[in-house]
Structure formats: C-alpha cells, structure tokens
Amino acid sequence: MLCHDELHLAARMVRVWAEGGAAVSIHIDSRASQIEVDKMQSDLSDLGEVVFCRRRPCEWGMYGLVEATQDAATMLLERFDNVTHVMLVSGSCLPLRPVADLVAFLSRHPRRDFIESVTAEDVGWTVGGLNEERFNFRFPFSFRRHRTLFDSYVALQRKVKFQRRIPAGLVPHLGSQWWCLTRQTIEAILTDPRRPEFDRYFSKVWVPDESYFQTLARRHSVQIESRSLTLAKFDGQGKPYIFYDDHRQMLEESGCFVARKIWPRARGLYSYFPRPIIVWPSAAEPQPARLSRLINRAVSRRDLGRAGLYMQSRFPRKDRENGKTSTTYGVLQGFNDLFADFEPWLAERLPADVHGHLMARERVEFSDRGTVGPGALSDSAALRDLDPRGFLANLVRASHQMQVFQHSPRDCQDLSWFMATDPNARIFVITGAWAVPLLNSGMPFDDIRRIAAILQRAELEVVATLNSVWLKARVQIWDLADFTARPAGAMQSVIAALGGDPSQMGDLPATRELAGLGRFFQRLRNAGLRPQMMGDFSVDEPAGKALFK
Missing domain, CATH: 3.40.50 (Rossmann fold)
Structure with missing residues (x-):
C-alpha cells in the first residue's frame, strides 16, 4: 500500500485488508508528517501481518513511486512465505467486496497476472502529448515543480531528434499502476539479473509507475490478463475520478473488488464498504461495464458540453461549442x-x-x-x-x-x-x-x-x-x-x-x-435610391387596390 496523506483513513483500510486475511506492506511518503506516521504505526501495532518499509519521497511522474513499490513488495515477500499474489493499492483505495472474495477469485487463477499492459504505440489514452516519447527522451525534471524546465528540455530533445536506447529485449508497455501479480512474476522482476540496467533506464522515463511493471511483466509472466482488478477511472484531462457517497449504488452494482479514488470525507462509503460475506466467499467476476458507461458518458459530456450550453472550458474560444444552440x-x-x-x-x-x-x-x-x-x-x-x-x-x-x-x-x-x-x-x-x-x-x-x-x-x-x-x-x-x-x-x-x-x-x-x-x-x-430585391410592382397601380382577394 502506497500512502501519501490522510493516513488515518489509510490505517483504517490497512485494518480492513489485514483482518480480511491479507498481509500488508506499507510505504509512506517521506514528506508525510512524522506525527501522523507515528500515530498510524501505533494504531496498527496490534496487527502482526502489517509491516512498514523504508520511506522515500514520492512525486507524481517520478521514479520514486517505482522504488517505493519495489521496497514494499520485497519486504512483503521476505516476511511472508504464504503470500501467493501481490496487489498494489493506495491509501485512498476502498475494498468494495470482502477480502475473502478476492482471495477466492485469485485461487481460481493461481498463475494469472492481472496487469493492464499494452504497447505504447497502441495505447491511445495517454494525456499530455507524450506517448512513445516518454520512452525515447530523458525526463530528469519534475513535471509539477519545474514545469518550465520540463517543457524546455522536451522541446530541446525534439529539436535535436534525441533518442534513448531502450534496453535490449524490452518492448515498452503502458497501463494502470494498480496491478495484481503472482508471487512468481513479482519475484522474477525483483531478482532479474539485469534489474540495475532496467532501473537506470526507467529512472528517466516519464511516469514510470505506469510502465515499469507493465513492461517487465511481459518479460517474466506466464499468463497476463491485461486488466486491473482496481476500479480506477479518469476524466478527459487524465485526472482520476473521485467517488462520493452518492455513488454507493453504482459501486455496489459494479461488483469490483477495489475502487479508487474515494473522497476522504465520504463517510457513507467508508461505513458501507466492504460488504460482509453473506454465506461463503464469492469468486464472481467484476462487472464494471455499466459504471464505465456512465463515467464515459460523463467524460464525453465534460469534453463536448451540452448542445448550446456555453461554459468556461469552451467559451469564448471559437468553434469549441457543442452546437451553437440546443434545438430548432x-x-x-x-x-x-x-x-x-x-x-x-x-x-x-x-x-x-x-x-x-x-x-x-x-x-x-x-x-x-x-x-x-x-x-x-x-x-x-x-x-x-x-x-x-x-x-x-x-x-x-x-x-x-x-x-x-x-x-x-x-x-x-x-x-x-x-x-x-x-x-x-x-x-x-x-x-x-x-x-x-x-x-x-x-x-x-x-x-x-x-x-x-x-x-x-x-x-x-x-x-x-x-x-x-x-x-x-x-x-x-x-x-x-x-x-x-x-x-x-x-x-x-x-x-x-x-x-x-x-x-x-x-x-x-x-x-x-x-x-x-x-x-x-x-x-x-x-430620388437616386435604387430599390433592390423588391420584385416588380406596377407604377400605374390604381389607388386603393386590395392585395389579397
């Protein structure tokens, strides 16, 4: 579990996972408040299958997120011999179904890796104009803290046609960072003899947490199912959708195991989920299609707007409106x-x-x-x-x-x-x-x-x-x-x-x-004015002639 803020909620989720039968390895961003970290560790001290790994700074788009995941996964595998699968979640992920349901589901697929992994040229959903370039260029600067340097360095590399050498045998893949891998696959990735070479390369890739494991899983996995078991949806700007209390019914109907990202004050969701086991654990497949359709419709509505409705994202930019007016x-x-x-x-x-x-x-x-x-x-x-x-x-x-x-x-x-x-x-x-x-x-x-x-x-x-x-x-x-x-x-x-x-x-x-x-x-x-587009009217028309008969 990767934790950045709202550590009291993350601790609550750790307890859900641990009491459901999972071992949990926690990484906390080194920039988090030490007071909150101490309280979290104290609150979870009674759980024997919960461990904390070394802390690193984690910034979006940078390699620290991959290193944090590597550290947490390594500690999990070293401490718990009975672990069969490793699932990456965040502190804002909420289990929707009992953890026992997830265990039952994974037991039916003991050799299958659930990780979204598609080739860079086919992915099509990246936002920001960097698809293959994220693997061919170097990205030493933070996108959020040093945006000017980031953009200038990208422009320079484009101008000089710079190309990085991708390590031999690797085909870059992209996908959601929220995956579930078998013990065999994650161990093979972490103990690969060429890991130092791969780590050096990915340390300068942009947003490596969406490509490191997605690429290396293709090298070591026996059977990949290219999907995530975590429900995570994104808007047209690539930002994750946040679920609130009024999404409860949709989340329940989705049948997904985990949802991300939950509003920290969505007390209704946190009190309602995860649902209890009714008779015995269910290994039923998630059914997120209806929720996905609703979210895709919302994304389309946000991108296109409603016909004839002008709003700040499209006005006053010419031709950005979705229809000048709404109806005839x-x-x-x-x-x-x-x-x-x-x-x-x-x-x-x-x-x-x-x-x-x-x-x-x-x-x-x-x-x-x-x-x-x-x-x-x-x-x-x-x-x-x-x-x-x-x-x-x-x-x-x-x-x-x-x-x-x-x-x-x-x-x-x-x-x-x-x-x-x-x-x-x-x-x-x-x-x-x-x-x-x-x-x-x-x-x-x-x-x-x-x-x-x-x-x-x-x-x-x-x-x-x-x-x-x-x-x-x-x-x-x-x-x-x-x-x-x-x-x-x-x-x-x-x-x-x-x-x-x-x-x-x-x-x-x-x-x-x-x-x-x-x-x-x-x-x-x-008088000098030539009437136009009047048609022909007789100059000799008698006075008082009626127009219509």
Missing part, C-alpha cells in the same frame, strides 16, 4: 412589416413561443412584452448586447417549446453570422418588406429616403450572409412581389417548417395597406 428555432424577417397582428395569429398555429423583435434596439420584445422572459432573461437591450450569442442560446435552452421571433433590418445585426452558421436556425425572409411601414408612415420624403437607404443596405448584408458558402441554417427567401403573389402557399411552407399543421392554417392575417407601393418605389428611384 425560427427567425421571421419582414412578416411583421407585411401583416398586422401577425404574432398572435402565428402563435395560435404553432406549438411555439412567438416573440416580437428580440433584437430590437430599444428593448427585447418577449411574447408577452414582459420585462422578464424565458430563463429569467431581461428585456434590457443593454444586457442582451453584452453577449448576444449567449442571450439567444439561453433563450432557446430555457423552454421546452420552440422559440420563434421576428427580425428586421431595423434591429441589431450582431447575430447574422451566428444564426446563418447555426444548423438549428430556420430563417424566413421577405426582402423589401421593410418598405411597407415607410409607405404608410406619413414622414417627410427626405427622411423616408434616408431611412430606406439605411434599411436596404442592412438587408443586403443579411442576404449576402445567407447566401454564403458557410451557410448551415435552413433558409427560405422571397422578394416582396413573389410573396404577395402567392401568400397562402408561402405561409403554409413556413408553418410546416416550424412544426405546425399547414392544413389547419385557415385565413391569413390582415395585410397592411400596400396601395401605391409601385409608385413609392419609383419615387425612391427618382
């Missing part, structure tokens, strides 16, 4: 300009929240025009504009219903590229519809021309974005003349695309006054 939403441009009372009419025909102009410059127009919208979002335009992407992503996530909102060249255009490159966006545009409110505004014509120029320029930029090769949204564009020529069919396609039933559409909403629109466009041309 609709954007309608020009419909409010053309139809009166369009929002309530559309809300009755869609299973969706139909909002006004969410990107309006004055304030956010939620469906009920309230000051607080879905997800407790504020109607403040200033707050929205601090992070428009986050505003839209949070709005889409906040409700179980689809979110549909109006858009216009009069609104803020900060989200144009965001929505155009979002596969969840459903965008429908009636180009030129912005002219309808101007037609009926009653403003002086000079003001109308100036505003028309601004709105048309904004709309042209939006359409150019929607025609980009980077487009991922589903887009449908009509010019004003095309839409007004076949309004019912166009609206049916909109309702169908947003999840409604076009057969139940009924009558269209009331249309705003369009009489004189052709003459209005001609007047803009005469």
